[in-house]
Amino acid sequence: MKVSVQKTDPIKAKVDVLVAPIFKEKNKGIIIPAAVNRALKGLPQKLIKEKPKVADEGSQNILYTTGGIGAKAVLLAGAGEKEKVSANTIRKIAGSAARTVKAKQYSSLALILPKLDSKDLTADAIGQAAAEGLLLGDYSFDEYKTPSKENPKTTVKEALILPDGLPVESVQKGAKKGALIAQNVILARDLVNRPANVVNPAYMVDVARNLAKKHRFSLTVWDQTKLKQEKMNTLLAVAQGSVNKPYLVMLEYKGNPKSKDLYAVVGKGVCFDSGGLNIKPTGYMENMKDDMSGAAASYALIALAAELKLPMNLLVVAPLVENSVDGGSYRPSDIIKSASGKTIEIGNTDAEGRLILADALFVASKRKPKLIVDIATLTGACVVALGEVIVGVMTNRDALAKELVDAGLETRELAWQLPMFSEFDEAVKGDITDIKNTGWSKGEAGTITAAVFLRHFIGNTPWVHLDIAGPAYVSRGNAYTPKGGTGAPVRLMLRFLEKLIEKPEILAKEKKKEESKKGE
Template structure:
């Protein structure tokens, strides 16, 4: 998706003009003559405006003997962040379904008379990016090339074009990074192994980053036995991908982001049943999100230091696969008794967290499709998060509200810590109390490896891959978390 600011005195010669209406049709009078306005108003009714949900409606006008598609988008009078994303999504779908290469987009701030404000348009365009997306990689007849759509930005209010250009550049890069993550999550496991994931990272031209990869037997040499063991059953060997982005060379402060990368999760010896195993190519969504954020920071040249730790494995059955009852020594030195090989994500994250801790970050954020219990609790529209620091938790909540990416904080309930204490090792990877607090248990296990570092754990099991159409993510891989964490990072002083 590409943007272009067009002349303020005329619409571009393009295939459609998108105009947002809030609670009346007065805005139309500013852009069309009296005859056109009457035509529009006869085709529309107040019913369109009284709806609580965003809607779009197409009207065909004739200007200089040339038909123009006018697409009116309506919002509730008291609209919220998610309403803007929903309306943008509808417009993206409209462009895609009509296979349009160009479109004009009137800044919503014109409707509201906001001269020095661009955030509403930013959210609408991010929603448009979501709506344009489709996964066509494996179709023999490629559909409309949504990534090359040009949207011409139009305003009649005098503005600082540099500010608008900066906002549009940021949106372009955000959407591009989300597309990379969505494509990776949607890619089948036979086409995305741990090795291929590393190759993708190396081909992204992260010129401001340093990339290090620890592979296979070298994992054991580094004490990363949990990562090695989980991936030992597959011929596609495990790895730890490390990406260092140093955008502020004058500071040693940095944030660590850890992303779970199980490129396929069979459940191992505790094999997943039919109905649960089919979408397990998506169990690397945390890794894809982390990589998307690295790409975004690199392209926007943000003045912040962020290190990324991405453990990559296939959790499969094989002659060398690990078993329930095995005890493994982690990077931290703590021993873990494996009671279920399908609770593998927390194992590989534990080692990656320990590597992060060694490098003394100011904050650690991990994100993972960790527990089915999270989906049971919060569904597919809201992610769970945990934090061991109140100020950090508040910052995540503020970014959630600003971006419309919903999260809900769950407690690190201390009384449950005893449920992950093993009788014969330091820890066990699941609770022996079946069917209770599975998301909290997963977080408590990870908490054992962050020591005293301020830490956030995001469980994106429900939000990373959506099987029933979401009002602005659509279907399939969502790219959830990229906008949320980018906003969080962008607001760090």
């Protein structure tokens, strides 16, 4: 889909479908763009009388035209109460419109963007939300479907954004950013949705090479021989049951070359997770191609940082493995010495994600970054606790969690902090080793105890763990996210990085807080 912003009279726009948001406004009732109502000879106003809920958020009504307007049809998109409209309202209207237009097998649309009386909704923000919604709503993963007369492969080729009372230049700026965001979210979605017989560790290395070439990233790839030299034994253990060899990928973007400050993102890349010898049962294994969602999101994030020219230095570390079953698979009760030197007893081979992250986090920490964020589909317990719509946040710096939660509210990739009190430390203490890769025997607080395990490998570095087991791959879609791979948490993480750029004192404050605690 090509998205562009034009200063065009909506009535004259030569498109298949004109999308007109309609609002409820105090003391005025339902507001319809006057020009649209006139061009359709009052038909929208008549519809309101017949369907009083036509302006409810999410409502859609299509009116087919017979002249007097450039479009073949007008889609009246309910936006709800005007004073409550948010960026996500715009995103949902745009996404739903794109999906509806595509389902009707039309190839073009124009979306009217009216001025809204909100301090938080600048013209830039409205343009960004509209472009994100259009592109993400138009997305469908159908590259393996064979088109037929009954099931043709349709796409919306063109989408016009028509500002109404908004500065065109500002909307264009926002829409350009929104399009870049959406394109990289789609990169992550495609990687997650493709099957594991395509997306294996070697494939993910090739993707990294292509990104490095396109964006001039520095790239380091450790193959199995190098991993052995670096004593990446936990990563190697997980991979030893698979014919697909493991890798560790490091991509680096230098957006602020004059600064020594570095921010690291570690993305879990288990390209398929059978569970190993603790094999997953039917109903729990089928979607385990999604267990590399953290690596996919980290790839998309660093590409987006480069395209938006973020003024920061960003390192992505992606451990890439497949957790399979054969005579060489690692076993429960095995003891492994990690790259950090800490010994780990294996309690369950299906708790493999934390093992590959252990070595990857240690590698990242040796670069002495100002912050490490790891992104992982780590625990089913997080899905139980927070469902498919919320990212679990655990950290050794509470101020960072607050910024992530706020970023989630802004982007609607929602996040929520879970505690990491010292009482949880006992859960991962080993009986005959330093630590074990399982928590308490009944699995209580499983999301938190997994994060406690990871904390052993980051030293004193400020660190955030994002458990995306729920939002990474969903069974139910929404206006701009179909079921399957979502690309989460790319939009959330981008906004979080922007906040760190805007407010670098966040990390400084937390450092002072930690130092004061040590003195107590």
